[in-house]
Amino acid sequence: MPFAVEEEIIRHDAVVLGGGLAGMRAALEAARCGADVAVVSKVYPTRSHSVAAQGGINAALGEDDSWESHAFDTVKGSDYLADQDAASILCREAPGDILELEHMGVIFNRREDGRLAQRPFGGAGFPRTCFVADITGHVILHVIWEQSIRDSVATYDEWFAVSLIVEDGRCRGLVAMDMRTGRLHTFEAKAVILATGGLGRVYEPSTNGLICTGDGMALAYRAGAALMDMEFTQFHPTTLFPSGVLITEGARGEGGHLLNALGERFMSDYAPERLELASRDVVSRAEQVEIDSGRDVNGCVMLDLRHLGRDLIMTKLNQIHELAMDLAGVDLVTETVPIRPGMHYQMGGVKTDVDGRSTLPGLYAAGECACVSVHGANRLGGNSLLETVVFGRRAGRTAAQEAAEEHFVNLTPAIAREQAERIDALLSRSDRGIRTAALRRELGAAMQEHAGIFRDAAGLGAGVDALHDLKNRFEAVSIQDHGSVFNTDLVSALELDNMLDLAEVMVTSSLERRESRGAHARRDYPERDDDGWLKHTIALHTPDGPRLEFGPVTITEWQPQVRSY
Amino acid sequence: MDVTLNVRRFDPESESPESRFQEYNLEVEDYFTVLDALIKVREEVDGSLALRCSCRASICGSCSMRVNGHAKLVCKTKVRDVANAQNQVTVEPMGNLPVVKDLVSDMKPFWDRVRAVKPYLQPEGEEPEAEYLAPNETMLHLAGVMSCIMCGACVSDCTAIEVDQRFLGPAALAKAYRFVGDPRDDADRSRLQMYSQPGGIWDCTRCMECVQVCPKGVAPMDRIMGLRDMAIEAGFSNNNGARHTEAFTDSIKHSGRLDELKLPLRTFGVFNVQAMMGLSLVGLRAFLRGKTPPIIHKAIPGKDKVRRLFDKVEGKR
Numbered sequence: 001m002p003f004a005v006e007e008e009i010i011r012h013d014a015v016v017l018g019g020g021l022a023g024m025r026a027a028l029e030a031a032r033c034g035a036d037v038a039v040v041s042k043v044y045p046t047r048s049h050s051v052a053a054q055g056g057i058n059a060a061l062g063e064d065d066s067w068e069s070h071a072f073d074t075v076k077g078s079d080y081l082a083d084q085d086a087a088s089i090l091c092r093e094a095p096g097d098i099l100e101l102e103h104m105g106v107i108f109n110r111r112e113d114g115r116l117a118q119r120p121f122g123g124a125g126f127p128r129t130c131f132v133a134d135i136t137g138h139v140i141l142h143v144i145w146e147q148s149i150r151d152s153v154a155t156y157d158e159w160f161a162v163s164l165i166v167e168d169g170r171c172r173g174l175v176a177m178d179m180r181t182g183r184l185h186t187f188e189a190k191a192v193i194l195a196t197g198g199l200g201r202v203y204e205p206s207t208n209g210l211i212c213t214g215d216g217m218a219l220a221y222r223a224g225a226a227l228m229d230m231e232f233t234q235f236h237p238t239t240l241f242p243s244g245v246l247i248t249e250g251a252r253g254e255g256g257h258l259l260n261a262l263g264e265r266f267m268s269d270y271a272p273e274r275l276e277l278a279s280r281d282v283v284s285r286a287e288q289v290e291i292d293s294g295r296d297v298n299g300c301v302m303l304d305l306r307h308l309g310r311d312l313i314m315t316k317l318n319q320i321h322e323l324a325m326d327l328a329g330v331d332l333v334t335e336t337v338p339i340r341p342g343m344h345y346q347m348g349g350v351k352t353d354v355d356g357r358s359t360l361p362g363l364y365a366a367g368e369c370a371c372v373s374v375h376g377a378n379r380l381g382g383n384s385l386l387e388t389v390v391f392g393r394r395a396g397r398t399a400a401q402e403a404a405e406e407h408f409v410n411l412t413p414a415i416a417r418e419q420a421e422r423i424d425a426l427l428s429r430s431d432r433g434i435r436t437a438a439l440r441r442e443l444g445a446a447m448q449e450h451a452g453i454f455r456d457a458a459g460l461g462a463g464v465d466a467l468h469d470l471k472n473r474f475e476a477v478s479i480q481d482h483g484s485v486f487n488t489d490l491v492s493a494l495e496l497d498n499m500l501d502l503a504e505v506m507v508t509s510s511l512e513r514r515e516s517r518g519a520h521a522r523r524d525y526p527e528r529d530d531d532g533w534l535k536h537t538i539a540l541h542t543p544d545g546p547r548l549e550f551g552p553v554t555i556t557e558w559q560p561q562v563r564s565y
Numbered sequence: 566m567d568v569t570l571n572v573r574r575f576d577p578e579s580e581s582p583e584s585r586f587q588e589y590n591l592e593v594e595d596y597f598t599v600l601d602a603l604i605k606v607r608e609e610v611d612g613s614l615a616l617r618c619s620c621r622a623s624i625c626g627s628c629s630m631r632v633n634g635h636a637k638l639v640c641k642t643k644v645r646d647v648a649n650a651q652n653q654v655t656v657e658p659m660g661n662l663p664v665v666k667d668l669v670s671d672m673k674p675f676w677d678r679v680r681a682v683k684p685y686l687q688p689e690g691e692e693p694e695a696e697y698l699a700p701n702e703t704m705l706h707l708a709g710v711m712s713c714i715m716c717g718a719c720v721s722d723c724t725a726i727e728v729d730q731r732f733l734g735p736a737a738l739a740k741a742y743r744f745v746g747d748p749r750d751d752a753d754r755s756r757l758q759m760y761s762q763p764g765g766i767w768d769c770t771r772c773m774e775c776v777q778v779c780p781k782g783v784a785p786m787d788r789i790m791g792l793r794d795m796a797i798e799a800g801f802s803n804n805n806g807a808r809h810t811e812a813f814t815d816s817i818k819h820s821g822r823l824d825e826l827k828l829p830l831r832t833f834g835v836f837n838v839q840a841m842m843g844l845s846l847v848g849l850r851a852f853l854r855g856k857t858p859p860i861i862h863k864a865i866p867g868k869d870k871v872r873r874l875f876d877k878v879e880g881k882r
Contacts, residue, residue, distance in 0.1 A: 043617075044672065046715050047625045102696045105686035105749065107704045107711060114698035133708050138624055142711065146685040180665060209619035242596065245622045315705060319712075323622055326641050327596075437608030480612030483578045486666045489612040
């Protein structure tokens with residue numbers, strides 16, 4: 001039996017799963033509220049995918065700007081599906097969080113007078129995106145990590161969570177594998193905060209790192225927590241061919257153009273006012289229409305930065321200059337680069353309230369794995385980093401406060417033993433079964449084909465069937481590595497298991513929503529239908545697949561209007 | 566194209582855990598990075614091959630390894646750029662760090678070094694209500710240092726760490742520079758004092774390896790040199806490194822060449838008995854091999870020109 005179970009229980013007041021921005025911010029806040037908190041992460045925290053956020057973080061700091069204006073842009077960007085109380089909190093608290101980050105040490109770019117510089121971003125009525133060149137997420141995560149060192153926050157690096165522990169209707173902890181030893185450990189906690197980020201690898205291609213497999217969402221779903229709005233997946237307008245690696249929205253924010261094969265700035269046909277800086281769903285659809293209409297260059301359109309000049313590119317867009325050179329062999333100073341829309345962000349996730357509470361007591365969530373919902377049907381660029389710090393902080397505080405009211409119940413390693421059996425069953429299969437990667441590629445292709453930028457009932461129906469087939473065949477997946485130490489073969493199979501459950505929820509929810517809203521574009525229902533569908537989709541786990549329910553959207557100030565850019 | 570990857574494998578759980586090379590022959594596309602090729606091996610040929618990777622875009626810092634003997638971020642390295650004439654590429658785990666399994670290095674000594682430099686902002690006094698005012702040039706300059714993705718490539722190939730594991734090393738000291746160079750940090754003096762201790766800035770041998778292998782242009786050695794200048798300026802010159810620098814500079818400035826006898830005397834101090842005894846042994850061995858430097862130090866003929874060079878450079882500061 002290679003997968004040994006550790007008998008000793010690890011106890012912390014609060015355990016944060018995930019070491020990205022939302023998780024580290026939550027942990028920092030919980031620690032500052034006096035909780036004994038630990039971060040459990042399958043990668044070292046600075047490897048988390050928050051580092052890949054390039055462009056910036058939004059806050060209404062300008063004298064002529066206001067949080068209300070930011071909130072309105074966010075709600076309009078969401079195609080009115082965002083909960084307006086949550087969007088208001090996000091935007092009202094943004095300036096305070098930005099200044100806090102600055103005081104912690106983030107080296108935001110400045111204006112001439114030494115104050116924070118802000119750049120224009122898509123879907124925003126005001127230049128309100130603070131940035132550190134095009135490495136904003138990287139610098140913010142590193143600074144929060146620095147703070148966690150200062151405050152001695154405990155971290156369990158390279159520990160992979162395999163299950164939550166629910167007893168008497170409350171989340172009491174989790175089971176995680178120390179990848180260095182392969183041993184399964186039981187964590188008992190009075191509060192568990194999920195901050196595991198996105199699920200981008202469900203698609204192929206995706207801008208997301210290979211670690212973005214939605215683990216926290218899947219764990220929460222299986223434990224009985226509700227997922228919300230899983231049909232809303234953002235396709236970013238500028239990703240590199242063929243890898244799908246991201247080119248920041250900052251490239252357009254700084255003045256970059258999109259051209260079709262004829263050299264036309266085609267966005268004038270789709271968003272005559274905002275052009276390249278319309279919201280992401282609008283720009284991605286426009287590109288896809290150009291590509292589908294034959295005005296493409298090998299399945300791509302072109303991003304043109306040449307007119308911005310070497311100086312600006314090398315100071316404000318240095319990283320993407322490097323990426324285009326490394327991965328596409330293109331010098332952005334003198335050449336255009338082929339780009340196409342690609343899976344980027346999951347608006348849906350674990351349903352939470354504005355303080356991070358999920359529907360399962362004791363379980364909290366923040367960041368991309370959560371759905372508060374501030375992004376609704378489409379997220380604005382620069383709002384995801386903001387969400388991680390605002391709601392990471394709020395979830396950390398709430399969890400710490402509520403943990404103080406709870407007590408340990410003396411868990412046993414029973415769930416860890418169950419998980420060890422599950423893993424042993426996987427490992428004991430024949431070596432010659434289906435390879436995990438082959439199934440994962442099929443999954444990615446199926447999602448791209450059936451639940452891509454444009455969707456319809458026939459395609460989504462085929463998607464549901466494909467998912468059932470993939471889930472059946474997962475039972476024949478085999479693992480070649482039978483060791484205990486750093487068994488990435490095993491981890492990738494467990495990740496695929498997580499992704500299959502989530503993909504099933506995504507296609508099922510997409511099939512159910514018979515309208516077009518934000519990033520969810522149905523060819524068979526091309527219009528937004530506020531009478532029938534101004535509501536959240538809620539998915540609950542059953543042994544036979546997801547059960548869907550619907551919940552109201554909170555509307556406070558901004559009544560739905562026609563959305564144009 | 567068809568390539569052969571020569572991968573150093575290590576399985577800590579095998580009966581005789583020793584590293585060995587394993588050959589993988591595979592077909593790769595022209596655009597493949599070394600990481601793409603390794604992933605192809607792991608997914609299609611041998612699922613037991615362990616490596617770390619995530620972002621594929623040289624920002625997460627997971628996939629540093631040695632390619633053909635030098636540290637590289639493999640997601641940034643094209644196969645066709647590193648394959649030899651026989652289309653072979655050698656891949657090994659990083660140097661200077663223990664190996665967990667195959668290409669996975671134990672990063673603990675790396676993180677311990679970073680933690681040792683107190684890697685967090687230490688402002689004093691009351692926080693301003695709004696942001697700290699700062700020149701954009703300073704922020705852009707620091708962004709160049711903060712581009713560090715902590716991949717470990719510089720530590721892997723650091724020739725000083727190779728002989729002395731106590732050296733803080735390039736990544737940690739580049740991180741240290743980021744705080745000393747930050748106008749918001751008020752701990753410059755205590756930092757510079759700490760970094761001037763043995764194991765700190767004066768242990769760098771200026772071999773340039775870290776500058777060469779850094780995938781993000783951080784140039785750690787240049788940052789260490791920057792810290793040295795700042796440390797001497799702040800008055801932390803009572804140590805071997807600073808004295809060595811000053812003696813070296815004086816000698817060149819006044820005679821145009823290095824006074825090899827005087828250099829160690831000034832560096833360690835004539836009354837440092839232990840060092841002098843060690844040096845006399847070195848001197849004896851040099852004498853026996855006929856390598857004793859001249860007892861009487863002579864200036865070079867064009868020493869005034871050297872002097873003028875110094876004046877020019879120092880005047881510019």
